[in-house]
Amino acid sequence: MPELIPGPVEVVGAGLIGTSIALACRRAGADVVLSDTSPEHLRTATGLGAGRPRSEEDRPALVVVAVPPDHLGGAISAALDAAGEDTVVTDVGSVKAAPLAEVASHPAASRYVGSHPMAGSERSGPLAASADLFTGRPWAICRHDGAAATAVRRVVALVEACGAVPVMLTPAEHDKAVARTSHVPHLLASLVAGTLAGAAPEHLALTGQGVRDVTRVAGGDPALYSQIISGNSDAVAGLLREIRNRLDLALDAVAAGDRAGLESLLAHGLAGTRAIPGKHGGPVQPVAAVHVAVPDHPGELARLFADVGASGVNIEDVRIDHDPGRPVGLVELDVAEGRSEELHAALEAKGWVTHR
Amino acid sequence: MPELIPGPVEVVGAGLIGTSIALACRRAGADVVLSDTSPEHLRTATGLGAGRPRSEEDRPALVVVAVPPDHLGGAISAALDAAGEDTVVTDVGSVKAAPLAEVASHPAASRYVGSHPMAGSERSGPLAASADLFTGRPWAICRHDGAAATAVRRVVALVEACGAVPVMLTPAEHDKAVARTSHVPHLLASLVAGTLAGAAPEHLALTGQGVRDVTRVAGGDPALYSQIISGNSDAVAGLLREIRNRLDLALDAVAAGDRAGLESLLAHGLAGTRAIPGKHGGPVQPVAAVHVAVPDHPGELARLFADVGASGVNIEDVRIDHDPGRPVGLVELDVAEGRSEELHAALEAKGWVTHR
Numbered sequence: 019m020p021e022l023i024p025g026p027v028e029v030v031g032a033g034l035i036g037t038s039i040a041l042a043c044r045r046a047g048a049d050v051v052l053s054d055t056s057p058e059h060l061r062t063a064t065g066l067g068a069g070r071p072r073s074e075e076d077r078p079a080l081v082v083v084a085v086p087p088d089h090l091g092g093a094i095s096a097a098l099d100a101a102g103e104d105t106v107v108t109d110v111g112s113v114k115a116a117p118l119a120e121v122a123s124h125p126a127a128s129r130y131v132g133s134h135p136m137a138g139s140e141r142s143g144p145l146a147a148s149a150d151l152f153t154g155r156p157w158a159i160c161r162h163d164g165a166a167a168t169a170v171r172r173v174v175a176l177v178e179a180c181g182a183v184p185v186m187l188t189p190a191e192h193d194k195a196v197a198r199t200s201h202v203p204h205l206l207a208s209l210v211a212g213t214l215a216g217a218a219p220e221h222l223a224l225t226g227q228g229v230r231d232v233t234r235v236a237g238g239d240p241a242l243y244s245q246i247i248s249g250n251s252d253a254v255a256g257l258l259r260e261i262r263n264r265l266d267l268a269l270d271a272v273a274a275g276d277r278a279g280l281e282s283l284l285a286h287g288l289a290g291t292r293a294i295p296g297k298h299g300g301p302v303q304p305v306a307a308v309h310v311a312v313p314d315h316p317g318e319l320a321r322l323f324a325d326v327g328a329s330g331v332n333i334e335d336v337r338i339d340h341d342p343g344r345p346v347g348l349v350e351l352d353v354a355e356g357r358s359e360e361l362h363a364a365l366e367a368k369g370w371v372t373h374r
Numbered sequence: 375m376p377e378l379i380p381g382p383v384e385v386v387g388a389g390l391i392g393t394s395i396a397l398a399c400r401r402a403g404a405d406v407v408l409s410d411t412s413p414e415h416l417r418t419a420t421g422l423g424a425g426r427p428r429s430e431e432d433r434p435a436l437v438v439v440a441v442p443p444d445h446l447g448g449a450i451s452a453a454l455d456a457a458g459e460d461t462v463v464t465d466v467g468s469v470k471a472a473p474l475a476e477v478a479s480h481p482a483a484s485r486y487v488g489s490h491p492m493a494g495s496e497r498s499g500p501l502a503a504s505a506d507l508f509t510g511r512p513w514a515i516c517r518h519d520g521a522a523a524t525a526v527r528r529v530v531a532l533v534e535a536c537g538a539v540p541v542m543l544t545p546a547e548h549d550k551a552v553a554r555t556s557h558v559p560h561l562l563a564s565l566v567a568g569t570l571a572g573a574a575p576e577h578l579a580l581t582g583q584g585v586r587d588v589t590r591v592a593g594g595d596p597a598l599y600s601q602i603i604s605g606n607s608d609a610v611a612g613l614l615r616e617i618r619n620r621l622d623l624a625l626d627a628v629a630a631g632d633r634a635g636l637e638s639l640l641a642h643g644l645a646g647t648r649a650i651p652g653k654h655g656g657p658v659q660p661v662a663a664v665h666v667a668v669p670d671h672p673g674e675l676a677r678l679f680a681d682v683g684a685s686g687v688n689i690e691d692v693r694i695d696h697d698p699g700r701p702v703g704l705v706e707l708d709v710a711e712g713r714s715e716e717l718h719a720a721l722e723a724k725g726w727v728t729h730r
Contacts, residue, residue, distance in 0.1 A: 148729030195577035203585040206566050208643025215646040221551035228591040229559040235584040237647045240640035248633045258625050269614050277604045284596035287564030290571040291593045320683025327676025373504030
């Protein structure tokens with residue numbers, strides 16, 4: 019473990035995220051101690067080699083609070099109460115201003131620095147944990163004005179030990195950022211998905227890949243997301259009002275047949291898709307799609323990707339099309355714009371039925 | 375060609391869709407004649423073997439109108455004017471009530487039956503065409519009250535010759551269905567994407583796969599989609615009002631801290647995602663995700679899919695994760711729920727770093 023963390027790491031909450039952090043710290047050579055209100059989670063996590071149960075004499079150099087959103091403020095305060103003079107406390111909750119507000123008046127608040135790894139899984143609990151969960155992921159570090167510099171450095175050391183990429187943001191900036199990149203998209207995806215509930219099956223037969231993509235995140239747990247979104251209400255409400263105003267403009271444009279107005283709203287959306295960072299954080303590269311018809315059984319995908327590999331063309335993205343009634347799958351391969359002809363020709367030569 | 379189409383097929387408009395239909399009809403053995411206002415498109419399509427240019431003495435048994443939305447009504451009427459007494463006319467536009475309204479009073483309206491194949495590509499023009507574009511896709515057939523039964527049968531024969539799956543809907547039902555499954559999701563994806571335009575780059579650094587999925591369709595051409603959505607304004611406006619009402623409920627719930635209200639909206643969305651038909655039109659199967667870290671160069675994906683193929687576990691879906699700053703790609707493999715342990719073990723045995 020880096021010398022910036024001169025002692026054990028305690029992880030409070032041995033769920034998916036906590037146990038994954040514990041495993042990553044163990045891999046980095048740290049002494050990891052675990053605590054959890056659930057004896058079962060604790061047993062599972064220690065059984066996975068994520069660390070040993072915390073005992074009273076342990077003096078952690080760093081406490082990582084990884085509990086559900088509702089319990090963050092209390093658990094951070096408790097950790098600051100129990101900690102020694104040199105102990106730094108962080109948390110990994112998905113909102114940052116609300117827990118800080120609960121902790122800010124604590125006498126040891128200077129040793130608290132919140133953080134938020136941008137990683138997760140549809141699964142939960144310690145059994146789904148992995149030391150690799152954070153590899154290469156952004157991990158926001160949200161120092162408040164009163165935070166000690168040594169405390170910030172220790173949290174940066176944790177993030178780097180987990181293989182993640184530190185992104186420095188204030189707590190307020192962080193919450194605005196995730197409202198925009200996560201909470202509001204989730205809520206709108208859910209509203210769109212809601213219009214499909216109870217729709218006639220013969221109408222849903224016309225469902226294509228587009229609406230499946232738009233609504234995918236709405237498959238997440240409503241109880242968890244209502245907790246997360248409620249914890250970031252100011253930032254979320256501000257953006258929702260902005261979207262409602264534009265939705266009203268869209269409604270007016272559609273109802274009035276104002277095609278130029280509608281086109282301008284759609285052009286604004288197009289500009290937004292282009293603002294999303296590309297692979298590896300670089301600018302988005304223009305890609306072209308090559309579609310390949312693939313019989314729906316195991317060996318065929320392997321054969322396809324072997325032929326793709328032999329072509330030497332790098333695949334930027336891949337998608338398997340699930341349209342109802344298809345006797346074969348359709349695989350979409352996205353490649354750099356200048357390489358699609360080459361891939362197309364290579365696959366046709368191997369007998370694949372492709373189109374662009 | 376099926377005997378239900380006793381003569382040449384004429385395709386009006388040799389773009390992506392028209393040329394693909396022509397190629398599919400040629401493959402089915404039909405005599406195909408082409409017309410287009412662009413001599414270049416016509417030359418390209420005939421060069422691809424999609425058919426021959428229409429001459430004055432041709433008497434098509436079926437005319438397929440495949441022109442941009444704005445020109446549908448005029449082109450269908452012109453085809454009915456020019457056609458012989460036995461000629462059937464269809465179109466493949468993405469809205470159905472508006473062109474029908476323009477054509478309904480035509481003396482030969484009984485020989486018109488609109489249709490709409492659920493297929494396309496980000497690319498356009500005849501060079502992107504493929505005889506396989508429609509294989510296994512739903513293709514809506516929208517008979518109006520005055521349509522002749524022989525005309526409907528001839529359009530069904532076309533759809534089947536193209537390898538697509540006929541879905542019978544009235545024009546009004548069709549337009550409601552695509553408003554729900556395509557136009558409104560597109561518009562909302564665009565509004566969400568619009569909130570990313572001009573956002574601070576350090577905020578966008580927290581972008582994950584979720585918002586990329588939600589906003590992907592907003593990358594489509596604003597001019598084309600404003601034409602499509604405007605052509606279906608009644609159905610779109612009705613659904614937009616429904617979404618705006620629920621958005622107001624969401625705003626109220628977020629602002630008032632009404633977590634139960636928010637959860638109930640999210641649960642409605644979850645129910646909607648479960649209403650989407652699954653692969654091959656069957657019910658949605660529960661899937662589990664296995665994540666695999668893959669170095670970002672060509673041979674590795676081939677090696678992964680060879681190992682997946684050897685495991686015997688069928689892949690339902692696949693996704694390559696593009697988070698900024700990742701030195702390796704993360705491939706998500708979705709498999710039937712009961713098979714994920716098996717795939718996980720098989721890949722770990724081959725040295726892959728995986729998590730669930």
